Amino acid sequence: MNGAESLLTAAREAGVTTCFANPGTTELPLVEAFDSVGGIRTVLGLAEGVVTGAADGYARITGLPAMTLLHLGPGFANGIANLHNARRARTPVLNVIGEHATWHQAADAPLAADIDSLARPVSCRVVRTTSTAAAAGEFLEVRQAALRERMPATLIAAADHMWTDGGEVPAVPAEPDRSTVDEQRVAGIAKLLAGPGRPVLLLGGEALGAEGLRLGARIAAATGGRVFAERNPARLERGPGVPTVRSLPYFPEDTLAALAEHTHLVLVGTGVPVSFFGYQGQPSVPVPEHVQVHTLADLDEDAVGALAALAEAAGADAEPPAREQPVLRPPEGELHAKAVATAIALEQPDGAIIVNEGVTAAAAYPAVAGAAPAHTELALTGGAIGMGIPVATGAALAAPDRPVITLQADGSAAYTLQGLWTQAREGLDVTTVICANSRYRILEAELGRAGVRRPGPAATGMTSLADPGADWVALATGFGVPAVRATTGEELRTALRRATAEPGPHLIEAVLP
Amino acid sequence: MNGAESLLTAAREAGVTTCFANPGTTELPLVEAFDSVGGIRTVLGLAEGVVTGAADGYARITGLPAMTLLHLGPGFANGIANLHNARRARTPVLNVIGEHATWHQAADAPLAADIDSLARPVSCRVVRTTSTAAAAGEFLEVRQAALRERMPATLIAAADHMWTDGGEVPAVPAEPDRSTVDEQRVAGIAKLLAGPGRPVLLLGGEALGAEGLRLGARIAAATGGRVFAERNPARLERGPGVPTVRSLPYFPEDTLAALAEHTHLVLVGTGVPVSFFGYQGQPSVPVPEHVQVHTLADLDEDAVGALAALAEAAGADAEPPAREQPVLRPPEGELHAKAVATAIALEQPDGAIIVNEGVTAAAAYPAVAGAAPAHTELALTGGAIGMGIPVATGAALAAPDRPVITLQADGSAAYTLQGLWTQAREGLDVTTVICANSRYRILEAELGRAGVRRPGPAATGMTSLADPGADWVALATGFGVPAVRATTGEELRTALRRATAEPGPHLIEAVLP
Incomplete structure (x- = not known):
């Protein structure tokens, strides 16, 4: 088994089912290995922005990271913009970039570039293969980082490590646990919400699933507060039985206005809101000074578990009445x-x-x-x-x-x-x-x-x-x-x-x- | 005059006539300033790969660097692949990237990314604006680097430096001189070529202009040698009175064969040939061991001047007979x-x-x-x-x-x-x-x-x-x-x-x- 075959065997055993790809010559050992190893579907994109964006979309729906296969620095570079979106969506993506053979790297061939420098801004981890025997383990190391940080991570696989015999497939490590929220923090926030003032819950990440939205609405109803969704969610559920929530507005002055009548801002699976751009005369962080900001669960924590604990601590066990939905008037005439x-x-x-x-x-x-x-x-x-x-x-x-x-x-x-x-x-x-x-x-x-x-x-x-x-x-x-x-x-x-x-x-x- | 106006005034005074652009919100002060300053044509590309590639093509023909205007890290990233080609073509390109306002950068807004890390692999210089007053001078610093290194260079222009009043336009520094080749080196190579053996001249860069090709052919004729062009030239001239030259082959084994009967390889405006990819059993640098490699002019030197000096030293003053061109048979039927x-x-x-x-x-x-x-x-x-x-x-x-x-x-x-x-x-x-x-x-x-x-x-x-x-x-x-x-x-x-x-x-x- 060569290095490419060991890498793809490890990927398959780790549950990778799909590889979005736009390969070139340095990736050909891997291209071949998809056939000999089997079990991973390959999907060609005609440009790398398609490849990386598709990997993002795939993982947002399945929760499973997809692999990408990209060609050297320039090919990878074409995929950076959508990896940037994946990074902001907290989507794990397993990038594999074919690099020149180790003994050819010093020659500075036409396609050679500083791949590490290109990959770092959109990867929580950038690893280079060190040998044929180690390559599959290094892929799993990258996968582990991507799952832990919920972000793209990148393996730079040297062509000779891939085409040489001697690949080894280590055991797949267990998926990292999502860190849970400590009870004291939940109790502290529950106490705050029981006091005077009007809280806002700002939900993001997994808190925008059906369960998180229901829990958020119950807590808001029980505490006289309100729920907002973060802007531009990676994934948000709607439908019967799922409370609808508004997003925070786009412009900072509107966010300031939306938060003005509140006293506490409780962050659940998201960070403090920031203005999309810096505007003259407007703050970077559009939160009024009188609003106290508390983190129930940060981006790395189990936001839904934290909401469940808070709901229980706050005695928020009643479903709020479903908000009446507007009857939509079928659009007629000119479009807008x-x-x-x-x-x-x-x-x-x-x-x-x-x-x-x-x-x-x-x-x-x-x-x-x-x-x-x-x-x-x-x-x-x-x-x-x-x-x-x-x-x-x-x-x-x-x-x-x-x-x-x-x-x-x-x-x-x-x-x-x-x-x-x-x-x-x-x-x-x-x-x-x-x-x-x-x-x-x-x-x-x-x-x-x-x-x-x-x-x-x-x-x-x-x-x-x-x-x-x-x-x-x-x-x-x-x-x-x-x-x-x-x-x-x-x-x-x-x-x-x-x-x-x-x-x-x-x-x-x-x-x- | 605000920072954007001072930057574009400096650009215009430095001879920039064209800006290829795909701007976003952080570039709007510059977008406005093109109208108030005048004199620089703006050309929109629907994706940044178009913008950067067009800047490369523009400069390859005019010899003058064009400006690009790109949006933050992700917008710039889409243009990296064609900047990589520009870097290999030795094309100066003046990238201007709009960055978030300085006071907004710490907020890590959705589009924020490590622009420096993305820009370095394709830029000989990456500069961030430090103030409104300094911005135009920093643009000229980037231009000077691009002209000196003949490579893209990048200015990261903070939006607040651009929109604030107080721009200053410093004098445009003189263009850096191309370093000339020293006479001793020319004399040494002339002596070698006068001795026994069959030399190869490998021409690249500006030596592939009409004058360089003529000089190369004269030297080859006078010394019993041969001329090759580097593969994938940034710019090569053909036509009546311009000797035609073959390129070195693509695969390393073919390059080894092409050089086998020669004794000296003289590099003129190019580096030692390297294999496009590393192939098993083939060398990175496909030059036979018995071939001595000499540099007449490296990539930064005046290759045409060096050829002229060598032609004189070698007494190569006779035009070789024009090579007979094949009569082309009009293609018929199926295409290939x-x-x-x-x-x-x-x-x-x-x-x-x-x-x-x-x-x-x-x-x-x-x-x-x-x-x-x-x-x-x-x-x-x-x-x-x-x-x-x-x-x-x-x-x-x-x-x-x-x-x-x-x-x-x-x-x-x-x-x-x-x-x-x-x-x-x-x-x-x-x-x-x-x-x-x-x-x-x-x-x-x-x-x-x-x-x-x-x-x-x-x-x-x-x-x-x-x-x-x-x-x-x-x-x-x-x-x-x-x-x-x-x-x-x-x-x-x-x-x-x-x-x-x-x-x-x-x-x-x-x-x-």
């Missing part, structure tokens, strides 16, 4: 962000996965999604655009029995449209809805916020995606995905019904004026 | 790599720029290009695929009076097809010829070389681009570029004639079975 979101909420099948990279249109969906059937929403966690199509691809592979709908801004879609090809090749049930407003609308908004009322030609040119507008129907068709255009609410609903009824991927260009 | 290359050589207008990212088909073009009209070839220097369409975009902006033809592999085109949109928006005279073989042919070849005769389903799946094959006509149309498909030599020639006769970009999908 809310009309697109409403059409999706009305037409999405039960049990759908909604990938939300709407960017400017992103907030429209959560505002109506409480009225939709049970679903899971995956959001853009790290702000690195181009996650929607790839994450949807990975999510669809993770849950072949669940329909996936991607609410997708056009500017972001242009980053990683190559992912449509993987959806076509794998026959995935993904419907991509492109919000085609032909501009980086968010930049226009930010320019306006910065006081620029009439942007000049350079600023206009750098925020407009028109001249020419992209033809998303042609682009999708080019990658093998059937596509239609919708210009009204009625057309969009019809297109959504057809797309979700028919197996395989579809794309709908929703034209926003 | 040589047929595509020949069709281009036959139809390319005088003075064209040929961007060669043919990958497997790349070598076919130089083999026939001696018979083509005068032209400049730009090759894939660093092996990071996805350079063709972006580099062609930048080259066309740099030389609006010259037609550009891109010989483009399909697997690589899929990385950065977004560049077609910029070609459409800017109305560039670029004809992209996609060699559509629907596979990573080079990986198939490498698998065969590694002894894999019948790849299994996983290996086949990861090297095939079929199921579905991309429809390049649809993809180009989707980004606003008119396109046709050609399946025979005759169709390809007709399509090339039409595309090059009509202004604006075109794409031809050349279907290779």
